[in-house]
Amino acid sequence: MVHATTIVTPARFVQGLSYSDFLAQATINHDKFNESYQSVPLTEGDLAFFRKAAALPQGPKKILALAEAWCGDVYRELPTVARIAEATSADLRIFLRDQNPDIMDEFLSNNGKSRAIPVFAFYTADLQQITHFTERSASAHAGLTSAMDEVRAQLKLPETATFGTLVDPERTAFLREVIARIQPHSTQWRKDAIAEIRESLATAVGIPNAS
Amino acid sequence: MPAETGTASPIVYTIRGCDACMKLLRKWDAEQVIYEERRVELSQTVLDEARRLGQLVPIVVWPDGRVEQGFGDTIGCFI
Numbered sequence: 001m002v003h004a005t006t007i008v009t010p011a012r013f014v015q016g017l018s019y020s021d022f023l024a025q026a027t028i029n030h031d032k033f034n035e036s037y038q039s040v041p042l043t044e045g046d047l048a049f050f051r052k053a054a055a056l057p058q059g060p061k062k063i064l065a066l067a068e069a070w071c072g073d074v075y076r077e078l079p080t081v082a083r084i085a086e087a088t089s090a091d092l093r094i095f096l097r098d099q100n101p102d103i104m105d106e107f108l109s110n111n112g113k114s115r116a117i118p119v120f121a122f123y124t125a126d127l128q129q130i131t132h133f134t135e136r137s138a139s140a141h142a143g144l145t146s147a148m149d150e151v152r153a154q155l156k157l158p159e160t161a162t163f164g165t166l167v168d169p170e171r172t173a174f175l176r177e178v179i180a181r182i183q184p185h186s187t188q189w190r191k192d193a194i195a196e197i198r199e200s201l202a203t204a205v206g207i208p209n210a211s
Numbered sequence: 212m213p214a215e216t217g218t219a220s221p222i223v224y225t226i227r228g229c230d231a232c233m234k235l236l237r238k239w240d241a242e243q244v245i246y247e248e249r250r251v252e253l254s255q256t257v258l259d260e261a262r263r264l265g266q267l268v269p270i271v272v273w274p275d276g277r278v279e280q281g282f283g284d285t286i287g288c289f290i
Contacts, residue, residue: 070288164281171281
């Protein structure tokens with residue numbers, strides 16, 4: 001299914017930064033972006049799928065990303081989409097979230113309450129929105145929830161305890177233990193993000209999710 | 212181990228796009244707290260400095276060396 005676009009006109013779209021221009025303007029995290037770019041977990045099967053989808057008349061030819069270089073989810077996921085754009089010759093344009101609040105408003109998450117990034121919106125050649133992906137995979141969200149449950153049990157904290165309700169030293173211990181649990185899953189969650197984007201695109205353009 | 216500040220005011224490491232950071236700064240401004248803000252999104256050196264102290268902004272280094280991460284009921288932003 002193809003959705004009509006609003007704020008993102010052709011004239012606005014071309015104002016977005018290329019990936020190299022985005023990196024050039026970033027003052028921080030060049031090492032993180034480079035590390036993620038070098039370790040993108042795209043398989044040949046993934047690339048074949050994205051090429052097939054892009055070759056369709058109403059397939060994804062343009063990709064809009066909302067990003068900020070300081071965001072961990074951005075430096076983990078944006079290089080993946082840069083690689084997809086390279087492999088499919090799609091035009092990737094990156095908009096800084098805090099300088100483009102009107103575009104961000106089109107992609108709010110958490111029932112309109114969150115300005116979560118990255119956002120990757122896929123468009124046809126004539127800028128009809130096909131689908132979009134926000135922030136991180138569902139498995140990453142679930143993994144974070146699960147890690148917090150485990151840490152509450154380990155530290156014998158109430159089931160209702162959250163980072164915000166705790167005070168130090170429990171607050172710091174809670175954070176340390178949650179991070180220790182989620183870090184080993186980073187690569188798998190990046191693979192899951194690719195799988196989610198594939199599934200979403202396959203459904204939207206009406207092709208099997210196969211290579 | 213407590214961090215060294217060498218000042219009488221708290222130092223706060225922030226990202227201006229981080230809701231928790233902005234909530235803390237608004238609270239301190241309303242209370243007329245004097246602080247030194249170090250914006251990690253503007254400098255790799257400042258970001259590296261913040262990463263040695265914690266993984267979540269805002270990071271506050273109090274004059275007595277205590278370090279706190281995050282603010283209120285908002286988890287903050289990982290750096």
